[in-house]
Every structure is written in structure tokens, then in C-alpha cells.
Amino acid sequence: AKMKMLAMGLTIAGILLGVEALNCNKCMDTTVRSNSPSMAYFLKSMLQSSFSNCDATEASPCAYFQDACATTTVSTEIDFGSYTVTAIMHQKSCGYRRADYKKAECDKAKRMLGRFVPGELVCRIKTCNTNACN
Numbered sequence: 093a094k095m096k097m098l099a100m101g102l103t104i105a106g107i108l109l110g111v112e113a114l115n116c117n118k119c120m121d122t123t124v125r126s127n128s129p130s131m132a133y134f135l136k137s138m139l140q141s142s143f144s145n146c147d148a149t150e151a152s153p154c155a156y157f158q159d160a161c162a163t164t165t166v167s168t169e170i171d172f173g174s175y176t177v178t179a180i181m182h183q184k185s186c187g188y189r190r191a192d193y194k195k196a197e198c199d200k201a202k203r204m205l206g207r208f209v210p211g212e213l214v215c216r217i218k219t220c221n222t223n224a225c226n
Contacts (some may be wrong), residue, residue: 115151115223116161117184128175135177146184151224154186161218161226162187166201168211179209184226187219194219 122139126132141147154161167180187193198215205213220226 096114108110112131113153113156114158114161114186114221116154116158116186117149117151117224117226118186119146119149119184121146121182121184123180125178126175128177130177131177135179141213146182158186158188159188160187160193160221161185161224162193162197162219163219164197164215164217165225166198166205166213166215168209168213170209170211189219189221193217 124132124135124139126135162185164183164185165180166183167178169176169178187197194217197217201215204214218226
């Protein structure tokens with residue numbers, strides 16, 4: 093019985109190690125638009141130095157249990173009276189195809205960003221399951 097368990101364990105380990113990990117883009121792009129050109133320029137220059145641009149990254153391996161590439165998009169529109177600002181953040185990462193993953197990730201993003209970002213946050217997640225599809 094112990095030999096059978098050992099053989100089964102080695103078989104499972106071999107299958108897991110033999111499966112190639114999915115490669116996904118892991119980066120963040122942020123877009124800011126405003127009806128005030130000077131505010132748009134100011135915010136864009138601040139954000140460019142803070143986040144990695146997805147154009148400059150290569151896909152990298154995910155953990156073997158992550159079965160999807162994901163793009164989480166969070167956006168908000170903030171009204172400052174004399175001008176408005178629309179901010180859109182795309183975070184690309186490894187993820188899951190599970191049905192509950194999208195809601196959980198959006199809930200987490202809204203909790204984290206809601207403390208710092210005024211206005212209503214809109215969140216959506218797209219997943220895909222081929223290399224660098226995000």
C-alpha cells in the first residue's frame with residue numbers, strides 16, 4: 093500500500109512539474125484624461141514615473157496553480173467643479189478562471205483604492221488562458 097501511494101505521489105508530482113506555467117504580462121498602465129489640459133499634463137507626468145508601462149514588459153511565468161492571465165481595470169471620474177478628471181488603471185497579472193475570482197478581485201481593488209480615490213470606482217476583470225494574452 094505504501095509503494096502504491098509513493099508511485100501515485102511521484103506520478104502526480106511529475107504531471108505538475110511537467111505542465112508548463114502560463115506566461116502573463118505583469119504590469120500597470122494608467123491613463124488620465126481631463127478637460128483641463130494643464131491638469132491632464134500634470135497628472136500624466138506624475139503617473140509616468142510611478143508605474144511600470146506595459147509596453148516595456150515581457151510576459152513572465154505564473155505559479156502552476158494560476159490558470160489565467162487577467163487584466164483588472166479600475167476607473168473613476170472626479171468632478172473638481174471647474175474641471176473633471178477621468179482616471180483609468182489597467183493592472184495585468186496572473187489570475188484564475190474561477191467564477192468567484194472576478195468579484196473577489198474587484199472587491200479587493202475597490203477596498204484598497206477607495207480610501208485614496210474620491211468618486212465612484214468602476215471595476216471589471218477580463219481573463220484569458222493563452223501566453224501573454226493580457
